[in-house]
Amino acid sequence: MMKEYDIKAQESQVLTKVICNCCGKEIxxxxxxxxxxxxxxxxxxxxxxxxxxxxxxxxxxxxCYEKMIKSFQMKVH
Structure with a gap:
């Protein structure tokens, strides 16, 4: 999972970044x-x-999701 968090307190985390695991592009x-x-x-x-x-x-x-599902032998419904 490519997510970065800013830890504000020990018990809570704030999501700051999401990165595609396949191509490395930031969402x-x-x-x-x-x-x-x-x-x-x-x-x-x-x-x-x-x-x-x-x-x-x-x-x-x-x-990357579209590329992945296009490679499937069985179509996604």
């Missing part, structure tokens, strides 16, 4: 606390997988 912030739309994914891998216990998360800009 534009429209106004304070609101970003242009982007795709965010999180996966906690279970037992019996090759990634046993691993937790993954990533963010994609709209362009």
């Amino acid at each position: 534009p912030q429209i106004r304070e606390g609101i970003w242009e739309e982007y795709f965010h994914a999180e996966k906690s891998w279970g037992y019996l997988s090759q990634q046993d216990g691993r937790q993954d998360s990533f963010d994609l800009c709209q362009d």
Whole structure:
């Protein structure tokens, strides 16, 4: 996950930046606390997988998301 936070207090974090994990482009912030739309994914891998216990998360800009889904064999609905 490519997000940067400004830690104001020990218990709260303020999101300051979102970066596409694929192309490295910064997702534009429209106004304070609101970003242009982007795709965010999180996966906690279970037992019996090759990634046993691993937790993954990533963010994609709209362009990279479109490229990713165009590469799928089955269309996204």
